[in-house]
Structure formats: structure tokens, C-alpha cells
Amino acid sequence: MKTVYLDNAATTSVAPEVLEEMLPFFKEEFGNPSSFHSFGSSQMEAIEKARGQVARLLGAKCEEIFFTSGGTESDNQAIRGAVKIDSARTGIVTSAVEHPAVMETANVLEDEGNSLGIVGVNKNGELDLESLKGLVNQQTAIVSIMAANNETGVIMPLKKAAKITHEAGALFHTDAVQMVGKVPIDVHALNIDILSLSAHKLHGPKGVGAIYIKKGIKLPPILTGGHQEKGVRSGTYNTPGIVGLGKAAELALTHLNDTASKERKLRESFEKQVLESCPGSFVVADGAEYRLPGTVTIIFEGIESEAVLTLLDMQGVYASSGSACSTGSKNPSHVLYAMGIDYTLANSALRFSLSRYTTKEEIKRTVELLSKVVERLRSISPYTQ
Numbered sequence: 001m002k003t004v005y006l007d008n009a010a011t012t013s014v015a016p017e018v019l020e021e022m023l024p025f026f027k028e029e030f031g032n033p034s035s036f037h038s039f040g041s042s043q044m045e046a047i048e049k050a051r052g053q054v055a056r057l058l059g060a061k062c063e064e065i066f067f068t069s070g071g072t073e074s075d076n077q078a079i080r081g082a083v084k085i086d087s088a089r090t091g092i093v094t095s096a097v098e099h100p101a102v103m104e105t106a107n108v109l110e111d112e113g114n115s116l117g118i119v120g121v122n123k124n125g126e127l128d129l130e131s132l133k134g135l136v137n138q139q140t141a142i143v144s145i146m147a148a149n150n151e152t153g154v155i156m157p158l159k160k161a162a163k164i165t166h167e168a169g170a171l172f173h174t175d176a177v178q179m180v181g182k183v184p185i186d187v188h189a190l191n192i193d194i195l196s197l198s199a200h201k202l203h204g205p206k207g208v209g210a211i212y213i214k215k216g217i218k219l220p221p222i223l224t225g226g227h228q229e230k231g232v233r234s235g236t237y238n239t240p241g242i243v244g245l246g247k248a249a250e251l252a253l254t255h256l257n258d259t260a261s262k263e264r265k266l267r268e269s270f271e272k273q274v275l276e277s278c279p280g281s282f283v284v285a286d287g288a289e290y291r292l293p294g295t296v297t298i299i300f301e302g303i304e305s306e307a308v309l310t311l312l313d314m315q316g317v318y319a320s321s322g323s324a325c326s327t328g329s330k331n332p333s334h335v336l337y338a339m340g341i342d343y344t345l346a347n348s349a350l351r352f353s354l355s356r357y358t359t360k361e362e363i364k365r366t367v368e369l370l371s372k373v374v375e376r377l378r379s380i381s382p383y384t385q
């Protein structure tokens with residue numbers, strides 16, 4: 001059975017060129033880049049090449065990029081580090097729709113005594129800038145606002161949020177895990193102080209990412225150890241992973257405009273076809289000004305998203321549900337909740353996320369299958385009788 005993978009916001013396939021670039025570092029080039037001998041230290045060149053590739057994708061300088069184990073670690077370092085810089089500034093401000101890597105970190109720090117302000121979003125999932133203004137003050141250490149939401153694809157007004165943050169003298173961090181490699185981002189033009197990214201969302205390997213820290217900002221580390229990455233992030237270099245991230249960043253930059261326009265066209269056509277063929281469905285954040293090209297959440301009224309997912313899965317079509325499931329208990333998505341979408345509707349939400357490899361045929365097959373599945377479930381749903 002030919003499968004259709006429409007869960008690229010969860011993770012992406014490793015691009016063949018990326019794998020190719022990584023392989024030697026699993027085999028013959030296995031030395032430790034921090035070693036004194038040339039067998040290891042010569043690998044520093046590959047690390048520095050990757051640093052340049054990532055820096056170019058972000059419009060950053062090489063010395064502003066530090067490799068980490070991924071988005072979660074970068075987010076942790078940004079927030080945990082920022083609240084330690086100045087004892088007079090320990091407050092955190094973030095949004096109601098962040099990924100748990102930010103949200104949980106902020107909650108834990110609040111339990112430890114840091115103040116926490118949560119900025120809301122409107123019904124389109126867009127950041128409430130007025131509320132942000134009211135929450136940032138002279139005690140704020142860091143404002144952390146995601147670049148693009150992982151469920152709705154809504155892109156946040158980073159430049160405006162950074163301006164408000166800087167007027168209060170705080171640092172501005174963005175979790176750009178979902179945005180990097182999908183649409184252009186220039187950290188200097190947007191005035192971003194700290195940014196998190198993850199390789200596995202842009203056709204790179206899992207377990208590797210980076211943190212951009214603007215030159216001049218001394219962000220304390222969360223890992224102490226052997227002083228790799230100038231002490232910003234200790235730990236033996238994950239050379240194959242870093243090389244893979246570098247190549248993924250280079251490819252993303254090369255394909256940036258083509259990919260964005262291809263994904264946008266496919267996603268728009270997908271949305272149109274689904275709405276036509278599945279009555280009682282609607283696109284979440286449809287009215288948002290800016291959305292990622294390839295991510296969409298659609299609500300199918302009166303139907304449990306997990307039932308749809310299961311039936312799609314049986315036919316080899318992979319998407320994801322808008323609601324998080326943890327330890328067997330179903331929680332409504334905090335993102336949809338923050339947008340004013342009620343529990344029942346949130347449980348009918350499905351996310352479809354495309355990649356540069358998604359084809360028109362795959363979209364066609366998914367639409368055909370979805371309309372059949374939705375019709376079948378509607379015919380047996382107690383809510384639609």
C-alpha cells in the first residue's frame with residue numbers, strides 16, 4: 001500500500017542529500033572534534049561548515065549559532081538562562097498557545113518563584129499585542145513568543161512583539177521550530193535576541209537543533225561540563241547530527257521560495273476540496289493574516305478526530321489530531337481552547353501538514369478518502385442522527 005504522510009509538523013523525513021552528508025561521520029570519520037589529535041580535530045571543519053549553513057538560513061552570524069539536542073533544549077536554555085542574567089529581572093511572559101517545551105518550562109519556573117504572564121490570542125490564533133504591552137515590565141527577563149503555531153500554522157507578529165519587549169528592556173525569544181525552513185526569517189531584521197530551531201522539522205535528523213543567541217547576550221548555560229560551544233552548551237559534539245542539520249538548512253534555503261509556493265498552493269487546494277466534499281467542516285484560523293504555507297487544522301463537526309485518524313491510518317494516510325493525548329486521558333488542545341474553540345469541537349480537529357515532497361496525487365487521494373471516512377462516521381454518529 002502506498003502511504004501518504006501528512007504529519008510533517010510532527011517530524012519530517014530525512015532528505016536523501018542530508019543522509020548522504022551524515023554517513024561518513026557514522027563510519028570512518030568518528031573522531032571527537034574536541035580531541036587534540038588531527039583525526040578528531042579535523043572534524044571541527046564540518047561543524048563550522050554546518051554553523052555557517054544554519055547562520056545563513058537565519059541571516060545570523062556564525063558566532064551567534066550554538067548546537068543543541070533540539071527545540072526542547074533550546075527553549076529550555078532560552079528561558080532558564082534568561083531568568084538568571086539579572087536578579088532584578090526574573091519575570092517571564094509567553095503566549096497561551098506555546099508548545100509544551102516553552103509552556104511547561106515557564107510553569108515550572110513559576111512554581112519556583114518566577115512571575116509568569118500569559119498573552120492571549122484572538123479567534124484566529126493571532127497574538128494579542130495590547131495584552132503583551134500590559135504584561136511586560138521592568139521586572140520581565142524574557143518574552144517568549146513562538147514564530148508559528150504547530151497546530152494552526154498561524155505566524156506571529158515577531159517584529160512588533162520584539163519591539164514591545166525591548167521597550168521594557170527585556171530579551172525577546174522565539175520558538176521558531178515550526179517556521180525555520182518554511183518561510184524566510186531574518187533574526188537581525190526582526191530584532192530577535194534568542195531563537196530555537198530543530199533539525200527534524202526541516203528534513204534533518206532527530207535529536208539535534210540550534211539556539212541563536214544575538215552577539216553580546218551572555219546567556220547562562222543549562223548544561224555544565226566540558227565547555228564545548230564556548231561553554232554555552234557542553235557535551236560531546238553530535239557530529240553526524242550537526243552535519244545533517246547544516247545540510248538540511250542549506251537545502252531549505254535553496255528551496256525556500258519554491259517550497260513555500262508549492263506547499264501553499266497544495267494546502268489551499270486541499271482546504272477547498274475538503275470543505276466542498278465534507279459538509280460541516282471548517283478551517284481553524286481561516287481568517288488569520290499570515291499562516292505557514294503547509295499546515296492546516298480542520299474541524300469536522302460531530303466526529304471524533306481519533307476515529308477519522310484511525311480510519312485514515314488503516315488506508316495508509318497519516319495525519320494528526322488537534323488534541324493532545326497524554327497517559328490515556330484526552331485533553332482538549334490548549335491552542336484551540338485559547339482561540340475560544342470549545343472542547344467538543346476541539347475533539348473534532350485534525351491537523352494536516354505538508355512538506356516539499358508532498359504531491360498533488362497524495363492530496364487528491366487524501367481528500368477522496370477523507371470524504372468517504374467522514375460520511376461513514378457521520379452516518380453512525382449519535383450527534384448527527
Ligand code: PLP
Nearest residue numbers: 070071072099101150177178198
Ligand atoms: N517547539 C515547537 C513549536 C515544536 O513543534 C516542537 C516539536 O514538536 C518543539 C518545540 C520541540 O522540538 P524538539 O522535538 O526538537 O525537541
